[in-house]
Amino acid sequence: SAVISQKPSRDICQRGTSLTIQCQVDSQVTMMFWYRQQPGQSLTLIATANQGSEATYESGFVIDKFPISRPNLTFSTLTVSNMSPEDSSIYLCSVDGVSGRADEQYFGPGTRLTVT
Amino acid sequence: AQSVTQPDIHITVSEGASLELRCNYSYGATPYLFWYVQSPGQGLQLLLKYFSGDTLVQGIKGFEAEFKRSQSSFNLRKPSVHWSDAAEYFCAASNDYKLSFGAGTTVTVRA
Numbered sequence: 001s002a003v004i005s006q007k008p009s010r011d012i013c014q015r016g017t018s019l020t021i022q023c024q025v026d027s028q029v030t031m032m033f034w035y036r037q038q039p040g041q042s043l044t045l046i047a048t049a050n051q052g053s054e055a056t057y058e059s060g061f062v063i064d065k066f067p068i069s070r071p072n073l074t075f076s077t078l079t080v081s082n083m084s085p086e087d088s089s090i091y092l093c094s095v096d097g098v099s100g101r102a103d104e105q106y107f108g109p110g111t112r113l114t115v116t
Numbered sequence: 117a118q119s120v121t122q123p124d125i126h127i128t129v130s131e132g133a134s135l136e137l138r139c140n141y142s143y144g145a146t147p148y149l150f151w152y153v154q155s156p157g158q159g160l161q162l163l164l165k166y167f168s169g170d171t172l173v174q175g176i177k178g179f180e181a182e183f184k185r186s187q188s189s190f191n192l193r194k195p196s197v198h199w200s201d202a203a204e205y206f207c208a209a210s211n212d213y214k215l216s217f218g219a220g221t222t223v224t225v226r227a
Contacts, residue, residue, distance in 0.1 A: 004159075031213065042206060042217040043160075058214075092159055096213070104150070105215060107160040 002027050002095050004108035012114045013083055020079045021111045023093035028073035030096055033105060034066070037090040046091075049076045083115045118143050120209045122218035129197050130226050137192040137221050139207030147209040149190040151181055154204040154220075163205075166190060177201070199225045 003026040013019050023032065034046040047055040047068055055068040069077045080087050090112050094105040121140045129135050141147060148167050152160040164175025171183040181192045190207060202225040207218040 033215075042219045043215075044217075045214060048213070094160075104148075104162070104165060106162060107152075109159040 002029060002106050004093065004095060004106060006091075006093060006108040006111050008111060009109065010112040010114075012116060015084050015115055017083055018079055018081045019083065019113060020077050021091055021093075021113075023076045023078070023108055025074045025095050030073070032070060032076045032096075033094045034068060034076070034078045035092045035094065035107075037092060037110070039088065043092065046078070080113065083113075085115045087113065088115045089113060118147075118209070118211070118216055120207055120216050120218040122205075122207055122221050124221045125219070126222045126224070128224040128226060131199050132196050135192075135194045135197045135201070135223065137205050137207075137223070139190045139192065139218060141188050141190065141207075141209045143188075143209060143211055145211060146185060147211040149181075149183060150208040150210075150215070151175065151179070151190075151192045152206045152208060152217075153177075154206065156203070160206065163192070197223075197225055199227070201225055 005024045007022045032049045035043040037043050045058050046061045047057045049055045049068050049070040051070045051073050065081055067079045090110045092107050092110045094107045119142045123138050150165045151163040153163050154160050163179050164173050166173045166183045173181050179194050183190050204220050204222050206220045208215045
């Protein structure tokens with residue numbers, strides 16, 4: 001499986017500001033995914049990021065609020081814009097598995113975001 | 117609508133005892149099925165997966181899961197629990213590349 005790192009691991013931000021989260025993989029992958037895990041909740045897919053194309057967002061998530069970049073096959077960023085306390089969550093990136101199956105995903109350690 | 121249900125929010129088990137976590141899915145066709153574990157402050161680790169074939173799947177850390185089509189279930193089991201198994205366990209399903217997660221089951225291990 002791939003080794004995935006995220007930066008920052010945690011942050012405390014003021015409302016109205018933006019935070020960019022980085023996801024780095026140690027091997028080239030086709031698909032990268034961004035999830036949100038609100039306190040005490042399960043994971044919800046925000047968007048899918050493929051290199052060379054715009055990210056595909058799930059219902060309830062929009063590009064203006066969560067812009068995503070995917071400049072190459074090993075890196076992606078998620079920005080949480082104009083933050084409010086409701087954005088306090090763990091944000092996780094994942095990648096498709098080495099078997100080539102997009103639904104066999106491996107996850108990064110997550111970024112714990114607190115908005116005050 | 118496609119969904120994954122984990123009926124048990126919290127399970128407490130004694131160290132050395134057996135563990136079973138329930139998972140049911142509701143999909144038009146049989147999805148691909150996964151179990152993940154999330155230890156405190158950690159990301160998700162894939163325990164095992166089912167795509168097709170043998171309905172009893174072996175995973176890492178001594179876990180296994182059994183797929184039962186007739187019951188739309190994919191329950192996770194471990195014969196003897198260790199204190200390090202205390203964590204949050206998520207069942208997930210997919211019939212495209214998108215994973216849908218259950219709400220999770222928190223496992224507490226008592227000495």
